[in-house]
Amino acid sequence: QSYIFYGPTMSPFTAYLIIRGISTLEIRIRQQEKNALKVAQFLENHPKVERVYFPGLDSHPQRDLVKKQMHGTGSVLSFVIKGGYAAGETMVNNVELVTLAVSLGCVESLIEHPASMTHSELSPEERKKSGINDSLIRLSVGLEDAEDIIDDLKRAFEKV
Structure with missing residues (x-):
């Protein structure tokens, strides 16, 4: 007798949780x-920020294309902090509300400094060749109040 394996079967409770999460997905994403x-606009005007990468900003070089092709902009942004590697590392180590983590894409705000975290095994030359500036910071903005996130970033900037 032969069997066909269709893969693992999730529990009914797991299915319930997935359905429950999907039902509110759009409102959470928006x-x-x-x-x-709001966070990107704050960063764009901050004196310690050299550049912000976020497709929702009018200053984004491909903003017109974004408007044509996308219905939203997502919630992940990157910015270059003035002061090099040390400034980037100091910034991410001084947030309190935002979580320092290499994962991006959660309902909580997450921050990372690629040069000292995900790309730390690469030499500065290899990072530069790969487009990873030592001052680059990635931020996945979550569902917390935007002003609370901004206040947390302001406090972290004060330590830089």
Whole structure:
């Protein structure tokens, strides 16, 4: 007798949790996008920030293309902090509300400094060749109040 394996079967409770999460997904994504835009605008005007990469900003070089192709902008942004590697590392180590983590894409705000975290095994030359500036910081903006996220970033900037 032969059997056909269709893969593992999830529990009914797991299925319930997935359905429950999917039912609120759109509203969560839209709120995160609104928060990300507010945070990106704050960063764009901050004196310790050299550059912000976020497709929701009018200053984004491909903003017109974004408007044509996308219905939203997502909630992940990157920025280059003035002061090099040390400034980037100091910044991410001084947030309190935002979580220092290499994972991006959660309902909580997460921050990482690629040069000292995900790309730390590469030499500065290899990082530069790969487009990873030693001052680059990645931020996944979550569902927390945008002003609370901004206040947390302000406090971290004060330590840089």
